[in-house]
Amino acid sequence: MSLIDTLKDAQKDAMRAKDKIRLGTIRMAMAEIKQKEVDTREEVTESDVLAILTKMIKQRKDAATQFEQxxxxxxxxxxMAEIAVLETFMPQPLSDDEVAALIAEGIQTTGASGMQDMGKVMAWLKPQVAGRADMGKLSAQIKAKLTA
Known part of the structure; x- marks a missing residue:
């Protein structure tokens, strides 16, 4: 079952349960996905949907930080409630060991030898960790490996 189908089913379930926050959050996600389809005039892929959900989670975390301050x-x-709803549709996050193994494999595969090759490693890793790891933290770990 595709992620879009999962979202549609969850939207129906939220309507039946009269869960306003979950329904509103899912509707926002579906609107973002539809907007992407309209803008690109192409059907979105699973990775596009993951990217949209990741972006929405990041936006809400930034807003939550500002509201808390x-x-x-x-x-x-x-x-925070919207973040919790969106995270239910994200794939299982990678463990620290899995991330370290992927970084090592990426460095070896791309033949990276220094900081000038960081972009190659990031480009190789991005499709493999999409939605499953924080790219900022991943970048810092790659940087540490390449400078060590």
């Missing part, structure tokens, strides 16, 4: 706990709680 401003003392707006009501809005902070809303953002």
């Amino acid at each position: 401003a003392g707006r706990t009501d809005l902070f709680d809303n953002e």
Whole structure:
């Protein structure tokens, strides 16, 4: 079952359960996916959907941080609830050991020898960790490996 089908089924279930936050969050995700289809005039792939969901989670984390700093706990709680809903559709995150093994494999496969080759390693890793690892943390780990 594709991720879009899973989202559609979850939307129907949320309607039946009258779960407003879950329904609203899923509708926002579906709207983003539809917007991407309209903009590119192509059907979205699983990786596109994962990228959209990852972007939405990141946006909500940034907003939640700002709301927390401003003392707006009501809005902070809303953002955290939306993050929780979106994360249910994301694949299982990679463990630290799995990430380290993928980085080592990426460095070996691309023949990276220094910082100038970091882009090659990132390009090789990106499709393999899409939605399963934080790219910022991944970048820092690659940088540490290449400078060591």
